[in-house]
Amino acid sequence: MKLTTEITVTDAAKAYLTTISGGAVGLRLSIRGGKGCGGNEYDLKPLATVDDVDVGDDVFPLTDVLGLYIPAFDMLKLFGAKIDYIEDHLGNRRLDISNPNETGKCGCGKSVTF
Secondary structure: OEOOOOOEEOHHHHHHHHHHOOOOOEEEEEEEEEEOOOEEEEEEEEEOOHHHOOOOEEEEEOOOOOEEEEEHHHHHHHOOOEEEEEEOOOOOEEEEEEOOOOOEEOOOOOEEEO
16 A cells, blocks of 8 residues: 555655665565564664555555555554654754654664564
8 A cells, every 4th residue: 555644754764765775666664573671673674675565554655666565564553643853952963753552662762563
């Protein structure tokens, strides 16, 4: 299913994701269970060919040729999320996922609880 308003991806995040895609046909954003002290981690991987795209994935278009693919089951946990690329006051840059479905985060901010 093509996504349009279910998640928000800022222009800064689109530019960053396009830069790191390295010629991939898309990027898969999934939630990996059993990771970190929060129990779940966001995972972002490039999809090298169209054969790597799962027909059940939801897709959010980043550009005319690049999509953000999300497994349908994980989309339920990402509904309403905002993906941004931010720089803090120290100059650290990172992809930031602000997700209203999270019930907690670990101290390092890498793992989350749903």
